[in-house]
Amino acid sequence: MNSLIVATLLLILIGFAYQVGWSRSRQVAPAGGRLHSRPNYHGARVAIWALVPALLILGLWAFFSDAASRAFVMAQLPSDVRAMGGSELAQALSRIEQIATGFGVVGEPAAYESAAGQALREFRNLAFALVVAAAAGTGALGLYLARRRIAPRLRARDEVERVVRYLLIACSVVAILTTIGIVASLLTEALRFFTFVSPIDFFFGTVWNPRFSTVGAGTGEYGLLPLLWGTVMIASIAMLVSLPIGLMTAVYLTQYARPNIRNAVKPVVEVLAGIPTIVYGFFALVTVGPFLAGIGDLVGLDIRATSALTAGIVMGIMIIPFISSLSDDIIRQVPRAMRDGSLGLGATQSETIRRVILPAALPGIVGAFLLAVSRAIGETMIVVLAAGNSPYLRLNPGEPVSTVTVTIVNQLTGDTDFASPQSLVAFALGLTLFLMTLILNVVALFIVRRYREQYE
Amino acid sequence: MAEILSQTQTASGAPGDTLKTIRSGLTRRHARERRFRAYGIAAICAALGAVLILFSMILAKGIPAFTQASLTLNVFFDPAVIEVDPRPEPQPGQSPADYQKARLDWERQVTLVNWNRILEAAIRQAAPDMEVDTRQALSIVETSERFVLRDRFVENPALLGQTVKVDLLASANVDNWLKGNIDRSLPDSQQQLSAPARALADRLLENGTIRFAFATQIFTNVDSRSAPASAGLAGAFMGSLYMMLVVIVLAVPLGVGSAVYLEEFAPKNRFTDLIEVNINNLAAVPSIVFGLLGAAVFINYFRLPLSAPLVGGLVLTLMTLPTIIIATRSALRAVPPSLRQAALGLGASRMQTVFHHVLPVTYPGILTATIIGVAQALGETAPLLLIGMNAFVAAVPATPLDQSTALPVQIYLWQGNENRNFFEARTSAAIIVLLGLMITLNALAIYLRTRLERRT
Numbered sequence: 038m039n040s041l042i043v044a045t046l047l048l049i050l051i052g053f054a055y056q057v058g059w060s061r062s063r064q065v066a067p068a069g070g071r072l073h074s075r076p077n078y079h080g081a082r083v084a085i086w087a088l089v090p091a092l093l094i095l096g097l098w099a100f101f102s103d104a105a106s107r108a109f110v111m112a113q114l115p116s117d118v119r120a121m122g123g124s125e126l127a128q129a130l131s132r133i134e135q136i137a138t139g140f141g142v143v144g145e146p147a148a149y150e151s152a153a154g155q156a157l158r159e160f161r162n163l164a165f166a167l168v169v170a171a172a173a174g175t176g177a178l179g180l181y182l183a184r185r186r187i188a189p190r191l192r193a194r195d196e197v198e199r200v201v202r203y204l205l206i207a208c209s210v211v212a213i214l215t216t217i218g219i220v221a222s223l224l225t226e227a228l229r230f231f232t233f234v235s236p237i238d239f240f241f242g243t244v245w246n247p248r249f250s251t252v253g254a255g256t257g258e259y260g261l262l263p264l265l266w267g268t269v270m271i272a273s274i275a276m277l278v279s280l281p282i283g284l285m286t287a288v289y290l291t292q293y294a295r296p297n298i299r300n301a302v303k304p305v306v307e308v309l310a311g312i313p314t315i316v317y318g319f320f321a322l323v324t325v326g327p328f329l330a331g332i333g334d335l336v337g338l339d340i341r342a343t344s345a346l347t348a349g350i351v352m353g354i355m356i357i358p359f360i361s362s363l364s365d366d367i368i369r370q371v372p373r374a375m376r377d378g379s380l381g382l383g384a385t386q387s388e389t390i391r392r393v394i395l396p397a398a399l400p401g402i403v404g405a406f407l408l409a410v411s412r413a414i415g416e417t418m419i420v421v422l423a424a425g426n427s428p429y430l431r432l433n434p435g436e437p438v439s440t441v442t443v444t445i446v447n448q449l450t451g452d453t454d455f456a457s458p459q460s461l462v463a464f465a466l467g468l469t470l471f472l473m474t475l476i477l478n479v480v481a482l483f484i485v486r487r488y489r490e491q492y493e
Numbered sequence: 494m495a496e497i498l499s500q501t502q503t504a505s506g507a508p509g510d511t512l513k514t515i516r517s518g519l520t521r522r523h524a525r526e527r528r529f530r531a532y533g534i535a536a537i538c539a540a541l542g543a544v545l546i547l548f549s550m551i552l553a554k555g556i557p558a559f560t561q562a563s564l565t566l567n568v569f570f571d572p573a574v575i576e577v578d579p580r581p582e583p584q585p586g587q588s589p590a591d592y593q594k595a596r597l598d599w600e601r602q603v604t605l606v607n608w609n610r611i612l613e614a615a616i617r618q619a620a621p622d623m624e625v626d627t628r629q630a631l632s633i634v635e636t637s638e639r640f641v642l643r644d645r646f647v648e649n650p651a652l653l654g655q656t657v658k659v660d661l662l663a664s665a666n667v668d669n670w671l672k673g674n675i676d677r678s679l680p681d682s683q684q685q686l687s688a689p690a691r692a693l694a695d696r697l698l699e700n701g702t703i704r705f706a707f708a709t710q711i712f713t714n715v716d717s718r719s720a721p722a723s724a725g726l727a728g729a730f731m732g733s734l735y736m737m738l739v740v741i742v743l744a745v746p747l748g749v750g751s752a753v754y755l756e757e758f759a760p761k762n763r764f765t766d767l768i769e770v771n772i773n774n775l776a777a778v779p780s781i782v783f784g785l786l787g788a789a790v791f792i793n794y795f796r797l798p799l800s801a802p803l804v805g806g807l808v809l810t811l812m813t814l815p816t817i818i819i820a821t822r823s824a825l826r827a828v829p830p831s832l833r834q835a836a837l838g839l840g841a842s843r844m845q846t847v848f849h850h851v852l853p854v855t856y857p858g859i860l861t862a863t864i865i866g867v868a869q870a871l872g873e874t875a876p877l878l879l880i881g882m883n884a885f886v887a888a889v890p891a892t893p894l895d896q897s898t899a900l901p902v903q904i905y906l907w908q909g910n911e912n913r914n915f916f917e918a919r920t921s922a923a924i925i926v927l928l929g930l931m932i933t934l935n936a937l938a939i940y941l942r943t944r945l946e947r948r949t
Contacts, residue, residue: 135590139589140589140590141588141589141590141591142590143590143591143594144591194842198842198844201844202754202758202844204750205750205751205753205754205758206754207750208746208747208748208749208750208751208754209750209751209754209755209759209768210751210768211747211751211814212751212768212771212772212775212814212815212818213767213768213771215775215786215811215814216771216774216775218786218790219778219782219783219785219786222785222786222789222790222794223782223785223786223789225789226789281536282536282539282540283536283540284536285532285533285535285536285537286533286536286537286540288533289530289533289534289536289537290537293530293533302537302541305541305544306537306540306541306544308544309540309543309544309547311868311869311872311931311935312547312872312928313871313872313873313874313901313927313928313931314872314874314875315872315874315901315904315905316547316551316872316904316924316927316928317547318905318908319904319908319920319921319924320547320550320551322908323550323554323917324546324550354543354547357540357543358540361540385522385523385525385526386526386529387525387526387529387530388522388525388526390529391529408777411777411779412777412779414779415778415779415780415781415782416779417779417780417781417874417875418874418875418905421875421905422905422908442779442781442875445781445784445785445879446781446875446878446879449785449788449879450878450879450881450883455789455793463785463879464785464789467781467782467785470779470781470782471778471779471782474777474778474779474782475774475778478773478774478777479774482773482774
């Protein structure tokens with residue numbers, strides 16, 4: 038309700054200020070002469086001058102209002118109530134709050150409660166009126182000052198454009214702030230984790246067994262290697278599946294397929310890229326896992342339904358379109374002259390592809406491969422559902438494994454209290470993951486860019 | 494080729510042996526060519542097959558879940574069982590708190606009525622000749638459905654003493670049994686329903702009391718733990734909707750603003766290079782790392798509420814931002830420089846050139862990028878798990894600050910439910926809803942792009 042009133046008032050203020058600036062600039066325009074800026078820029082300039090101070094005041098109030106009204110209520114309470122600690126005090130405060138909003142409380146309120154509630158309500162109304170008045174006042178002051186400066190030669194457009202430019206810069210700083218936020222939060226929490234567990238035990242430990250924090254003093258063992266092994270194994274299986282299929286798809290579609298076939302097949306393959314990973318996870322769990330286990334039974338191998346193999350194969354399917362569309366772009370960048378030259382010398386099409394086009398495209402394909410690996414390493418939901426979550430160093434891909442991402446989810450889900458190593462370890466794992474993908478991405482982007490320059 | 498070869502042969506008069514070797518080599522090379530092509534076709538078939546298997550499995554499992562067994566019973570609101578006071582009405586002079594208390598006391602009284610007895614009587618009446626005990630009779634109907642009777646009565650106390658036709662959901666086990674999801678030949682010990690209850694379910698289906706109706710509750714109900722048959726997606730859907738709104742409201746202006754700045758205004762220096770590298774890297778950071786950022790910064794540092802769509806939306810915004818920035822930049826880059834030169838030549842400022850002439854041309858590109866980014870965010874699961882959106886929430890969130898889940902998280906929660914038989918189908922149904930939404934969004938993107946591009 039209150040925020041609606043404030044929003045309406047602000048809108049009125051903006052509209053009024055714009056109108057004032059607009060008509061004032063028309064007034065001061067010399068007959069036959071010209072204004073430097075068109076009236077709508079004058080209007081916008083005055084509106085900015087009116088809006089910014091009003092917003093500042095409202096922002097300050099929004100930030101401090103809760104603390105202020107709490108302090109006010111505390112001052113109203115009798116000393117014996119104030120001396121009560123914790124939950125009783127909180128209960129008294131919430132009862133007063135209910136009286137203040139007019140909802141009332143069950144039964145007869147105590148005298149001090151109704152008095153405080155009444156006072157709180159009056160305080161709120163008064164404070165609200167004061168803040169709105171102050172915002173309107175400063176807004177009007179800004180409006181007045183801005184209006185006074187309007188003159189034919191005033192560069193209103195430049196001023197407005199400068200503000201817009203600052204806003205644009207602010208927008209692009211958000212991306213930097215995100216990175217800083219990621220690095221800072223991962224680093225600080227990971228450092229806190231390393232006060233519990235030494236980095237050497239973490240990075241080179243071979244046993245993963247974080248006990249529950251309730252068990253007592255035992256903090257458990259946090260060896261990264263089993264998780265890293267699971268991650269690497271699943272990513273390798275995924276690449277074994279996706280690289281041949283993705284690359285051959287790209288080769289066939291760019292070199293052999295007729296345009297109408299290409300236009301039909303390419304979007305269908307790319308549908309795979311748009312499917313949410315949780316759907317792949319479910320697919321792995323319900324269809325692929327039991328199918329692989331059945332095949333294993335048939336040939337006498339022991340393959341579990343949830344295993345590195347299941348997760349890896351499904352993740353490979355997920356990455357196919359990623360590899361195929363990246364390689365597609367890269368193969369198409371190979372100069373046509375190289376291809377034509379090879380064909381003209383009598384090589385067959387497949388020989389041209391294998392001996393000329395693919396070697397020429399190799400750096401780009403390596404870049405695409407690395408990007409795909411970084412995606413496979415960071416993938417979470419498929420592995421959460423289908424890898425079996427068993428953090429041991431095992432060679433057999435038919436056995437369940439666990440990965441870095443799965444463990445982050447397991448250790449942090451629904452936890453808000455970052456005090457125990459059990460939840461803090463998620464940030465150390467996240468840092469490891471972030472660094473791994475960062476290096477892969479930087480190298481991949483570097484290679485892809487170098488490659489692009491080579492043929493431009 | 495062979496012709497040319499034979500010509501050179503005759504011209505040079507070389508021995509026929511060479512011709513033979515070349516011919517045989519040619520067959521080998523052609524065979525290799527055919528094999529290479531076959532690999533390509535096999536790769537495409539593998540990719541298309543994966544799409545086909547994935548979709549057919551989801552559809553085959555999910556479509557049956559859209560119909561569900563429901564009973565139409567003649568329920569007698571027996572005054573002998575329902576012994577409650579008349580419903581309290583607000584009295585003049587009564588505080589809202591006091592009325593609420595009286596009303597809640599009355600509702601508690603109504604809840605304590607033995608609704609199961611009323612339900613049991615109605616079931617027995619539907620199949621009078623079957624011999625079942627109370628538990629067996631009640632196992633036909635989902636446990637939540639007695640509250641449907643209660644809510645009917647709370648809404649309209651005049652029902653007392655009347656017989657009303659009421660549609661109720663059959664329990665999940667009955668649904669499984671009647672759909673044939675459970676092997677009918679399994680011994681009693683492995684069946685979830687007792688033998689008389691199974692016979693009763695079959696009889697009720699025969700005499701038309703149980704029908705398979707379209708399962709509207711998938712769309713209208715919220716998640717339920719105790720009553721699987723009535724579990725629905727409404728809460729998760731609203732949660733996802735709020736998150737998408739947050740993403741659109743924040744990511745589009747921020748993304749477009751920063752793309753415009755970087756592409757049109759930014760000077761080429763270290764700082765803008767840094768932003769550029771940054772954005773490229775952010776686009777490839779695993780989504781779970783954004784979840785860690787959200788947990789550490791939004792939840793732990795800013796103390797925003799856990800499980801709130803607002804926080805989820807913020808995390809997804811940061812994730813979507815690079816996608817929108819990169820796409821907008823490439824759209825801006827595709828605008829011919831002549832357009833800018835023409836505007837600048839006519840005396841427009843750079844800001845006017847960009848906002849009046851360049852940016853409008855890129856609207857189709859920006860729109861497509863936005864929709865694709867939003868669709869991606871809609872399917873994201875892992876970061877939401879880390880900010881507590883996997884909590885069980887039995888209410889539709891009224892504001893973006895209320896507890897909620899999201900569609901993909903609901904899929905994650907349902908696939909882990911113990912009632913596997915029932916929830917495998919339910920999960921597939923939820924996946925169909927999610928994929929349907931994403932396909933709609935993408936189709937919308939394609940439609941809008943072609944339409945807008947034709948106009949400009």
